[in-house]
Amino acid sequence: MAKNRQGARALRFAGAPRIAGHASIVGKKEGEGPLCGTFDRVAQDDDRFGQDSWEKAESELQKECIELAATRAGCKVGDLDCILAGDLLNQCIGSTFASVASNAPYLGLYGACSTMAESLLLGALLVDGGYADRIVAAASSHFCSAERQYRFPLAYGGQRTPTAQWTATAAGAAVVTSDPAGGDVMVTGGAIGQMVDMGVTDAANMGAAMAPAAYRTLHDFWRDTGTKPTDYDMVVTGDLARVGGDLLVELFRRDGVDITPVYSDCGTMLFAPEQDAHAGGSGCGCSACVLCGHLLHEMHEKRLKRILFAGTGAMMSPISVQQGQSIAGVCHAVVLERVM
Amino acid sequence: MAKNRQGARALRFAGAPRIAGHASIVGKKEGEGPLCGTFDRVAQDDDRFGQDSWEKAESELQKECIELAATRAGCKVGDLDCILAGDLLNQCIGSTFASVASNAPYLGLYGACSTMAESLLLGALLVDGGYADRIVAAASSHFCSAERQYRFPLAYGGQRTPTAQWTATAAGAAVVTSDPAGGDVMVTGGAIGQMVDMGVTDAANMGAAMAPAAYRTLHDFWRDTGTKPTDYDMVVTGDLARVGGDLLVELFRRDGVDITPVYSDCGTMLFAPEQDAHAGGSGCGCSACVLCGHLLHEMHEKRLKRILFAGTGAMMSPISVQQGQSIAGVCHAVVLERVM
Numbered sequence: 170m171a172k173n174r175q176g177a178r179a180l181r182f183a184g185a186p187r188i189a190g191h192a193s194i195v196g197k198k199e200g201e202g203p204l205c206g207t208f209d210r211v212a213q214d215d216d217r218f219g220q221d222s223w224e225k226a227e228s229e230l231q232k233e234c235i236e237l238a239a240t241r242a243g244c245k246v247g248d249l250d251c252i253l254a255g256d257l258l259n260q261c262i263g264s265t266f267a268s269v270a271s272n273a274p275y276l277g278l279y280g281a282c283s284t285m286a287e288s289l290l291l292g293a294l295l296v297d298g299g300y301a302d303r304i305v306a307a308a309s310s311h312f313c314s315a316e317r318q319y320r321f322p323l324a325y326g327g328q329r330t331p332t333a334q335w336t337a338t339a340a341g342a343a344v345v346t347s348d349p350a351g352g353d354v355m356v357t358g359g360a361i362g363q364m365v366d367m368g369v370t371d372a373a374n375m376g377a378a379m380a381p382a383a384y385r386t387l388h389d390f391w392r393d394t395g396t397k398p399t400d401y402d403m404v405v406t407g408d409l410a411r412v413g414g415d416l417l418v419e420l421f422r423r424d425g426v427d428i429t430p431v432y433s434d435c436g437t438m439l440f441a442p443e444q445d446a447h448a449g450g451s452g453c454g455c456s457a458c459v460l461c462g463h464l465l466h467e468m469h470e471k472r473l474k475r476i477l478f479a480g481t482g483a484m485m486s487p488i489s490v491q492q493g494q495s496i497a498g499v500c501h502a503v504v505l506e507r508v509m
Numbered sequence: 510m511a512k513n514r515q516g517a518r519a520l521r522f523a524g525a526p527r528i529a530g531h532a533s534i535v536g537k538k539e540g541e542g543p544l545c546g547t548f549d550r551v552a553q554d555d556d557r558f559g560q561d562s563w564e565k566a567e568s569e570l571q572k573e574c575i576e577l578a579a580t581r582a583g584c585k586v587g588d589l590d591c592i593l594a595g596d597l598l599n600q601c602i603g604s605t606f607a608s609v610a611s612n613a614p615y616l617g618l619y620g621a622c623s624t625m626a627e628s629l630l631l632g633a634l635l636v637d638g639g640y641a642d643r644i645v646a647a648a649s650s651h652f653c654s655a656e657r658q659y660r661f662p663l664a665y666g667g668q669r670t671p672t673a674q675w676t677a678t679a680a681g682a683a684v685v686t687s688d689p690a691g692g693d694v695m696v697t698g699g700a701i702g703q704m705v706d707m708g709v710t711d712a713a714n715m716g717a718a719m720a721p722a723a724y725r726t727l728h729d730f731w732r733d734t735g736t737k738p739t740d741y742d743m744v745v746t747g748d749l750a751r752v753g754g755d756l757l758v759e760l761f762r763r764d765g766v767d768i769t770p771v772y773s774d775c776g777t778m779l780f781a782p783e784q785d786a787h788a789g790g791s792g793c794g795c796s797a798c799v800l801c802g803h804l805l806h807e808m809h810e811k812r813l814k815r816i817l818f819a820g821t822g823a824m825m826s827p828i829s830v831q832q833g834q835s836i837a838g839v840c841h842a843v844v845l846e847r848v849m
Binding site: 174178180222225255260269272277278294295298299360361362366485487 | 638706834
């Protein structure tokens with residue numbers, strides 16, 4: 170069996186690549202939420218980031234975030250061996266135009282809201298496997314570009330159901346290095362998840378569509394690694410939000426496993442209930458900014474030593490929903506550990 | 510420096526993962542072209558593959574192709590450690606619904622028409638690095654789903670310019686294994702490319718947008734590995750087609766390098782001039798079906814021993830073009846060698 174695998178699906182990064190630098194940038198609403206103070210930058214006034222379209226604003230947001238992460242890692246973007254990035258926009262143009270002038274090798278990814286976990290996992294693998302010295306993993310989303318692409322033009326003032334999630338205007342980026350002295354947080358393992366389709370067809374209830382995939386990935390990961398939820402200081406999905414998070418807790422409860430002592434969700438953490446974000450945050454940028462803001466800060470501060478970051482994505486498009494296809498979920502997991 | 514890298518950007522797969530099985534399935538027009546006879550299946554009558562929408566047809570096409578490649582590799586899709594796939598559709602739903610019921614870990618990729626090279630490169634890396642025993646790399650496109658998404662509904666009968674390429678209805682899939690006895694073709698190296706933007710804004714001339722990226726990746730790869738074009742039996746881009754291919758030849762000619770003795774392009778090979786495909790084929794499925802059909806067959810037959818497969822993608826969306834953004838190219842390279 171593959172030497173860096175444990176059991177059927179868990180991956181092990183024996184070289185323990187380090188997080189050398191990270192950054193998070195968010196929109197105004199996100200900056201007013203419970204995690205304010207954990208982000209590197211918050212948009213002022215509007216969320217245009219100086220651009221004349223929402224799509225360009227998203228690219229600018231991701232670009233600034235990658236640049237800041239690189240700076241924190243003591244390098245320039247052009248020095249990186251690879252940029253691994255993705256977003257929700259058609260043909261992933263948010264990430265394309267964020268890195269088009271980077272002068273660095275680029276891998277485009279699509280994992281819906283699981284993209285930050287996918288990029289971090291693949292990036293760590295490139296470094297751990299000896300194919301790269303230093304990469305950046307990034308993801309972004311923008312409420313205004315997502316809303317008009319997936320739902321309605323903003324000016325329509327479309328109504329939202331209680332199960333709906335609010336696409337975060339946010340980006341996160343993390344530089345992963347092979348340098349053992351490169352940082353105090355290591356990427357030590359993870360798992361690539363499979364899609365799970367339980368027949369959910371309500372695009373306003375993506376938490377329900379993604380929870381079974383999160384259950385599957387976490388269940389298999391704990392089985393393969395011989396660990397249990399409480400072996401981690403935090404098991405954090407991103408983003409099941411309140412509806413999907415409750416479902417995940419219930420799915421494990423049926424197995425007699427109580428994940429509540431360690432369980433959190435990025436979409437639930439990002440917005441306060443009074444912020445009218447309904448079930449909570451979503452979008453590639455949501456788990457990206459919570460990881461690269463709040464969670465990594467908590468690790469640096471030694472309040473978290475070992476976390477299991479499980480990015481969840483709803484695999485669908487407006488066309489697939491219109492054609493009656495159900496919404497599958499996918500979940501990729503990454504283990505982050507603080508150097509003792 | 511990273512142990513599996515050569516020079517600044519070339520990757521080396523010391524374990525030489527093998528192609529254990531591969532498959533190609535194409536539409537009717539592609540099956541009538543110069544490469545007829547090299548594909549495993551050709552659609553009969555229409556290109557619907559038994560489905561009621563073009564998007565579902567594309568998913569079915571990719572799904573059948575992955576299943577056939579797995580069968581050729583002596584396994585079932587559910588036995589694979591990972592499916593790495595991508596396509597051109599919004600939110601990559603072609604690949605999503607091809608693998609939603611696969612029961613195998615899934616990584617979604619977006620590299621436009623470079624996707625087959627991206628998936629094969631990352632898949633080989635997963636295997637070579639010891640993270641997977643057996644993966645499948647796949648990509649697809651469908652003329653009818655692409656045409657209505659990127660350009661006009663088919664029924665409009667839109668006119669095409671001479672520089673335009675024809676999106677292939679095609680899929681290709683290759684299973685990569687760590688088993689040294691697993692096949693007679695090895696994946697021995699490659700390179701992740703950077704985006705190159707030369708300011709092309711004509712979405713009907715993507716060959717011109719991609720040629721500089723192909724030049725950059727190939728130029729750097731030959732520099733890093735100390736090899737030259739004629740060290741390969743074939744250097745094959747996918748898909749610059751006739752316009753972009755001529756530009757690539759010219760770019761190297763300015764350096765005093767003549768690539769013409771070994772140079773080919775998948776988009777140029779797929780259609781004959783009289784098939785009215787203008788500059789040639791394109792779409793993720795074009796280079797995927799030519800690689801997994803014609804090229805790998807030529808390697809099995811010992812007519813090709815060492816090829817450099819350079820997938821090229823045009824990074825854009827209809828929205829980015831409408832917003833005046835230029836079209837960047839990207840090119841990822843993979844070296845395939847026959848076991849002596």
